[in-house]
Amino acid sequence: xxxxxxxxxxxxxxxxxxxxxxxxxxxxxxxxxxxxxxxxxxxxxxxxxxxxxxxxxxxxxxxxxxxxxxxxxxxxxxxxxxxxxxxxxxxxxxxxxxxxxxxxxxxxxxxxxxxxxxxxxxxxxxxxxxxxxxxxxxxxxxxxxxxxxxxxxxxxxxxxxxxxxxxxxxxxxxxxxxxxxxxxxxxxxxxxxxxxxxxxxxxxxxxxxxxxxxxxxxxxxxxxxxxxxxxxxxxxxxxxxxxxxxxxxxxxxxxxxxxxxxxxxxxxxxxxxxxxxxxxxxxxxxxxxxxxxxxxxxxxxxxxxxxxxxxxxxxxxxxxxxxxxxxxxxxxxxxxxxxxxxxxxxxxxx
Ligand code: NCD
Ligand code: ZN
Numbered sequence: 001x002x003x004x005x006x007x008x009x010x011x012x013x014x015x016x017x018x019x020x021x022x023x024x025x026x027x028x029x030x031x032x033x034x035x036x037x038x039x040x041x042x043x044x045x046x047x048x049x050x051x052x053x054x055x056x057x058x059x060x061x062x063x064x065x066x067x068x069x070x071x072x073x074x075x076x077x078x079x080x081x082x083x084x085x086x087x088x089x090x091x092x093x094x095x096x097x098x099x100x101x102x103x104x105x106x107x108x109x110x111x112x113x114x115x116x117x118x119x120x121x122x123x124x125x126x127x128x129x130x131x132x133x134x135x136x137x138x139x140x141x142x143x144x145x146x147x148x149x150x151x152x153x154x155x156x157x158x159x160x161x162x163x164x165x166x167x168x169x170x171x172x173x174x175x176x177x178x179x180x181x182x183x184x185x186x187x188x189x190x191x192x193x194x195x196x197x198x199x200x201x202x203x204x205x206x207x208x209x210x211x212x213x214x215x216x217x218x219x220x221x222x223x224x225x226x227x228x229x230x231x232x233x234x235x236x237x238x239x240x241x242x243x244x245x246x247x248x249x250x251x252x253x254x255x256x257x258x259x260x261x262x263x264x265x266x267x268x269x270x271x272x273x274x275x276x277x278x279x280x281x282x283x284x285x286x287x288x289x290x291x292x293x294x295x296x297x298x299x300x301x302x303x304x305x306x307x308x309x310x311x312x313x314x315x316x317x318x319x320x321x322x323x324x325x326x327x328x329x330x331x332x333x334x335x336x337x338x339x340x341x342x343x344x345x346x347x348x349x350x
Pocket of ligand 2: 019256
C-alpha cells in the first residue's frame with residue numbers, strides 16, 4: 001500500500017500479555033509500569049530465585065506487582081499468577097491454586113533457561129500433579145526445549161515436540177497446554193494441527209528478527225534469548241501463524257529484563273526486554289506482513305478466550321508517529337537496555 005494510503009491510527013481492544021517476566025524488589029518499579037501502561041493483564045512467570053512454588057508465594061508476589069503498578073498510577077492492572085512446576089509440586093496445591101485464581105502452572109525442563117535449576121528432571125515425577133491439573137482444568141504452560149547437551153541448540157524446540165510434548169499430551173489428552181514463546185516452523189505447524197486444547201504464545205522479537213540479529217557487525221547480546229532466534233524461514237512461519245487469524249496463537253512478549261552488565265558479559269544472560277514498547281513492536285511486525293487488521297485478535301481476543309477469561313473492556317489507540325525509545329532505563333541499582341532502544345519506531349501508543 002502506498003504510504004499516503006496507509007492507516008494513521010489503529011484502535012484495538014485493550015490487549016493482554018500472556019508471558020511476562022517482571023523479577024522482584026526494586027526492579028518492579030521500572031518494568032511493571034511499562035507493561036501496565038499498555039496491557040490490562042499480564043501472565044507473570046514464576047522463575048524467581050527461589051521459584052514461586054506455592055499459592056501463598058504467588059499471592060504475595062501478586063501484591064508486590066500490583067503495588068508497583070498502582071504506585072505508577074495503574075491501579076487497575078491485573079497480574080495473573082502462575083506456579084513453577086518442580087519434581088515435588090504436590091497435587092493438592094493445584095486445588096488451592098485454582099481456588100485462589102492462579103491461572104497456570106509453568107513447566108521448565110531443568111536447566112533450560114534463566115533460573116530453571118529447580119525445573120523438572122523427569123516428566124514421570126510430575127504425573128500425579130499433571131493428573132490433578134487435568135482434572136481441575138489448570139493449564140500447563142511449557143518452555144518447550146529439551147536440555148540434552150548433545151542436541152544442537154537450534155534443534156531443541158523441534159526435538160521437544162517429538163520426545164516430550166507428543167507423549168505428554170497422549171498421556172493427558174484433556175490437559176490444556178500452552179506452548180510458550182514458539183520459535184520454529186515445526187512448533188507452529190504442530191500447534192496449528194494438533195487435536196485438543198493447545199495454543200501458543202509468540203514474542204514480538206521472534207516475529208521481527210532472525211538469528212542474524214545476534215551476529216550483525218559483532219556479537220549482540222541484547223538479541224540473545226531462549227529459545228534462541230532461529231533462521232528466516234522459521235521467522236516467516238511464525239509471522240504466518242500470528243497473522244493467520246487462528247485462535248490458537250496469541251501475544252506473549254516474554255519480556256525478560258536483565259541488568260546491562262549481566263547481558264554484556266562473557267556468559268551473558270538470556271532474555272530480551274520489550275515491555276517498554278511491546279505493542280508498538282508487534283504493530284511493526286503485523287504491518288510488515290500487511291496484517292494490521294489481525295493484530296486485535298492476536299493481542300486481545302485469542303488469549304482470554306483460551307484461558308476462559310473475559311475479553312477486556314476499553315481500547316488502546318496507536319498512532320503512526322516516529323519516536324525513539326531510550327537506550328537505557330534505571331533498573332534497581334543498575335541499568336537495563338531495552339530492545340530497539342535508540343532506534344526509530346513508527347507506531348506509538350497514545
Ligand atoms: C527468560 C528469563 O530471563 O527469565 N529468558 C529468556 O531468554 N526468555 C526465561 C525464559 O522464558 O526462557
Ligand atoms: Zn519467558
